[in-house]
Amino acid sequence: MKRFVFLFICLAYAISAQVESSEDVNISKFEPVFYTDFVQYKTADDTTKIRLDVFFQVPYANIQFVKRGDAFYAEYNLSVVFYEAKTDKVIFERIWKERISTTDFDETISRKNFNMSYKSFPLEAGNYKIKCILEDTDSRKTHSYTYNVSVKKFNSDLAVSGILLVKDIMKNEKGDVIVPNVSRIVTNKDTTLRFYYEIYSSDAADAEITYLLEHLDSESKIEEKRTISVNDGANIVYDSLSTLNFILGTYKLTMTVTDVNRNISAKTQKIVLSKITGLPNSITDIDKAIEQMIYIASPADLAYIKEGKTYEERLTRFLAFWDKKKPNPKMTVNPIMNEYYRRVEYANKNFKAFGNEGWRTDMGMIYITFGPPSYVERHPFDPNSKPYEIWDYYELNRSFVFVDQTGFGDYRLLNPDYSRWPGYRY
Known part of the structure; x- marks a missing residue:
């Protein structure tokens, strides 16, 4: 019994750790x-x-x-x-x-x-x-x-291959050379989506091609149709959709080929990821990104951005807010925004509890607001005590105590003193 108590006490007091440090992390950590x-x-x-x-x-x-x-x-x-x-x-x-x-x-x-x-x-x-x-x-x-x-399996009468998104098509002495878009990422600056696929037919025929590009988080969609002649065997197709206006989020490209004479069809699909130039890859929903600004934006700024009636208006106000935070207006990359959403991403990965995303929890709030603490002292097994952690910020001369009242990892800030709140720390 004494041995068991000794091990228990060692575990209770030996567990202390350093939370990941901003200085040691590149923004690309959260990119593939x-x-x-x-x-x-x-x-x-x-x-x-x-x-x-x-x-x-x-x-x-x-x-x-x-x-x-x-x-x-x-x-x-x-x-x-x-x-x-x-x-x-x-x-x-x-x-x-x-x-x-x-x-x-x-x-x-x-x-x-x-x-x-x-x-x-x-x-x-x-x-x-x-x-x-x-x-x-x-x-x-x-x-x-x-x-x-x-x-x-491919149907023997009519079938279509998968879709390969195309970044560029170059020519050399052997013919066309495809530069594929392996990441499947497009940006708001792109107006054309190019792709390659193959149609397999058991007979020469006229075929109707239908392209449907759908934004999965909104009602935005584009449909185009065209008629082509296909030969018996494999048919190589380079095609594109033009005059596009990509918004942030995920798109699905569906291509359907129909043999008009035999009334048979086949289809294939591809997921396309749309990003906003200059935004971290972790931002996939602009409205959620706006919500997550609660720790750096004033209530008035946040309300102004949210009041934008259209997606484009909210995005413009969102980008204008962050442009004002740039250390140098001429910079193409915004290190302040990148660091803020890096903290949000880290909080989501490490501090979620009871169904709440990490950025909404007390630990997420402190981490996003002040960055990684100088030192973390963990007490998960102290006798006669709820599990708790102490985060020390030496430069701020502040400590924050989090207590898990339920025992299920839902750490809440103990006695928050907002009167001494120094605001967001860059």
């Missing part, structure tokens, strides 16, 4: 380390298999470059592991190495420069779990993402 996309095609020589192309896009800023001579070099390994969806049994794995070089240092730290690669895999129809892994050769850091992918 690399992007992936999956597109299915019909195979010409094997009717029992479907070709799955796996695309990778790796920003230069997320890998380690080493200077040798007058150039900078980076290497990383990519792995793709296929599992049975139901059993998690490994079916097979493929590993390969990618090498990059540049003579421009600025490119090595840029998220706008990236390396693109892809591999093709013949698969049986079925449901798969696919794990994509990147290992940086120099830093030895590993990052991975897992996806559920359903591979479906």
Whole structure:
């Protein structure tokens, strides 16, 4: 019994920790380390298999470059592991190495420069779990993402491949070279959405193509139709939707092909992510982002932004508020906004409780308002005491005590003294 008490006391008083520090975190921490996309095609020589192309896009800023001579070099390994969806049994794995070089240092730290690669895999129809892994050769850091992918059979009479979003089409001596948009991200500055797909027909025919681009969080939608002639076999299609006005959020592009003569059709879909230029990737809903400004905006400022009658008006007022916070008006990146929403994202990941998002909790409020504490002292098992934590902010000469009254991780601020509230700390 004495031994048990000794261990219990050690646990109660030895648990103290440093909460993540802003100075140690890059804003890209909450952005993907690399992007992936999956597109299915019909195979010409094997009717029992479907070709799955796996695309990778790796920003230069997320890998380690080493200077040798007058150039900078980076290497990383990519792995793709296929599992049975139901059993998690490994079916097979493929590993390969990618090498990059540049003579421009600025490119090595840029998220706008990236390396693109892809591999093709013949698969049986079925449901798969696919794990994509990147290992940086120099830093030895590993990052991975897992996806559920359903591979479906193609109809023999009329079928359509998956959609590949296109960033650019370049020409060389071999013909057209597609630069895919692997991230599937567009911005409010884009007015055209370009894409590539293939139509498979067992007979030559006139086909009606219907494109439907829907914003999933609003009633915004665009539909276009056109008629084309398709040949027997595989038909390559480059197409686009123009004069678009993207708003923040998620879109779904649905393409339907109908054989007018045989009255049969097939369709495919693609998710498109729309961002606002200059906004952190964590912002996916402008109205929620406005709500989350409660810790930095005055009630009057917040009311003014919310009173915008249209999406465009609220967005304009939102951006104008943050523009005033820029340390330098000429800066294209707003470090104050990036840091604020980085804190919001961190709070959501670490302080949610009782169904409340992390930014709405007391811990989230303090973290977003003042940033990471200088020191955290945790007391989860003290005898005759509710679990509590003490956050010390040495520069502010303040401490905040949070108590979990319920025992379910819902830590509430004890005796908040708003009269001494110093306001948002940059």
